[in-house]
Structure formats: structure tokens, C-alpha cells
Amino acid sequence: MILGRVVGEVWATQKHAALDGRKLLIIQPYLWYAPSHEVAHLVAVDAIGAGVGEDVVVCMGEPARRSLGSSSMPVEAAVCAIVDRVELSRDHGKRELTFVGGRAPAHDTAGEGGS
Amino acid sequence: MMLGRVVGAVWGSRHASGLDGAKLLTIENANGARVTAIDRLGAGVGDRVLVAHGSRVRDLTVGETVALKDVVIAIIDGVDEDEANA
Numbered sequence: 001m002i003l004g005r006v007v008g009e010v011w012a013t014q015k016h017a018a019l020d021g022r023k024l025l026i027i028q029p030y031l032w033y034a035p036s037h038e039v040a041h042l043v044a045v046d047a048i049g050a051g052v053g054e055d056v057v058v059c060m061g062e063p064a065r066r067s068l069g070s071s072s073m074p075v076e077a078a079v080c081a082i083v084d085r086v087e088l089s090r091d092h093g094k095r096e097l098t099f100v101g102g103r104a105p106a107h108d109t110a111g112e113g114g115s
Numbered sequence: 116m117m118l119g120r121v122v123g124a125v126w127g128s129r130h131a132s133g134l135d136g137a138k139l140l141t142i143e144n145a146n147g148a149r150v151t152a153i154d155r156l157g158a159g160v161g162d163r164v165l166v167a168h169g170s171r172v173r174d175l176t177v178g179e180t181v182a183l184k185d186v187v188i189a190i191i192d193g194v195d196e197d198e199a200n201a
Contacts, residue, residue: 007197008194008195008196008197010165011192012165014156014189015189024165061169071171
């Protein structure tokens with residue numbers, strides 16, 4: 001699953017039939033992990049009506065297809081949650097959290113009663 | 116899925132059997148990362164396309180005999196990007 005921000009939308013008339021009527025959103029991930037190819041953005045099918053500027057959770061692979069209601073969709077990324085609030089513990093453990101594009105999601109730091 | 120622009124075509128007389136007659140395109144994304152994908156929608160060099168990855172995607176679109184996991188699933192007409200980020 002990937003936490004990211006919706007930064008745009010994409011339209012296409014020539015596409016695989018299963019994509020008809022589906023909204024395609026451009027997502028900028030906050031914290032990226034192991035994509036098959038290095039990308040700063042990805043495109044995900046919108047399953048729940050997310051809009052530009054909103055923080056979202058994107059699920060990948062079979063869960064993405066399932067969240068769209070059928071596993072015969074030739075896609076591998078779907079927006080499956082709109083984020084209301086991000087809470088990040090102050091102690092991230094050893095690993096420094098690096099946010100792609102240097103922009104962290106607005107977040108409350110757990111234990112300090114929010115920003 | 117990956118959003119990218121078609122930068123070239125790839126062909127070869129000796130290839131895996133499943134690739135007979137297949138049209139292979141090289142697509143580059145905003146980061147400069149490149150992928151070679153199979154296209155059945157008729158995309159050409161310069162077109163912006165959406166590439167989906169995975170054996171399931173391949174099976175659903177071009178069939179499992181194709182020895183490749185990246186498939187062009189849309190040719191992009193328009194992109195609306197939030198300026199703050201463009």
C-alpha cells in the first residue's frame with residue numbers, strides 16, 4: 001500500500017475496454033518503497049471518488065483489482081482510501097524517513113498532541 | 116500504472132515465439148526510467164501512454180504466450196496536473 005497525494009488526472013479515449021468510465025488519477029507518493037521501476041508519480045484507478053489535492057492510500061496488484069470489484073481489470077494500482085489524518089510517531093526507529101520530492105504529508109506527531 | 120512517453124520502437128527477428136508480430140515500444144517516464152512494453156492500441160513515438168505491469172495484466176490483455184509483463188493499456192489524450200506540483 002502506498003500513501004500519496006493526488007496531483008492530477010489523466011484522460012484517454014483509446015484504452016482497454018475495462019477502463020471505460022473509470023477515473024485515472026496521478027498520485028505522488030510520500031514514502032516510496034520497491035516499485036518495479038523508479039517513478040516519482042504513478043497512475044491509479046479511482047475507486048472511491050478522490051480528488052486532486054487529497055491524500056490517499058493506493059493499493060497495488062491483485063488487491064487493487066479486487067477493490068475495483070473484479071479481478072479482470074488490467075490494472076495494478078487503485079485508490080482505495082482517502083486519508084483524513086496522518087499520525088507519525090516521533091521515533092521512526094533507526095531508518096530516516098525520506099519523502100519523495102521532499103514533501104511530507106501534513107501529520108501530527110504522536111505523543112505531542114498533534115501539530 | 117506508469118505514465119510515460121513513447122521514445123522508440125524495438126524489434127528483432129529472433130525473439131520468443133509469443134512475440135511474433137508483436138509491436139514493442141520503449142516508454143520513458145518523467146524520471147527518465149524506461150520500460151519496453153507491448154502495444155496493441157497503435158501508439159506511436161511521441162504519444163503519452165499508460166503502461167500496466169504484471170503477469171495478470173498481460174494475461175488479460177495480450178495473453179499468456181507473450182513473454183513480457185508490461186502492456187500499453189491506454190493512449191493518453193490529456194493530462195491535468197496540479198500546478199503546485201507540475
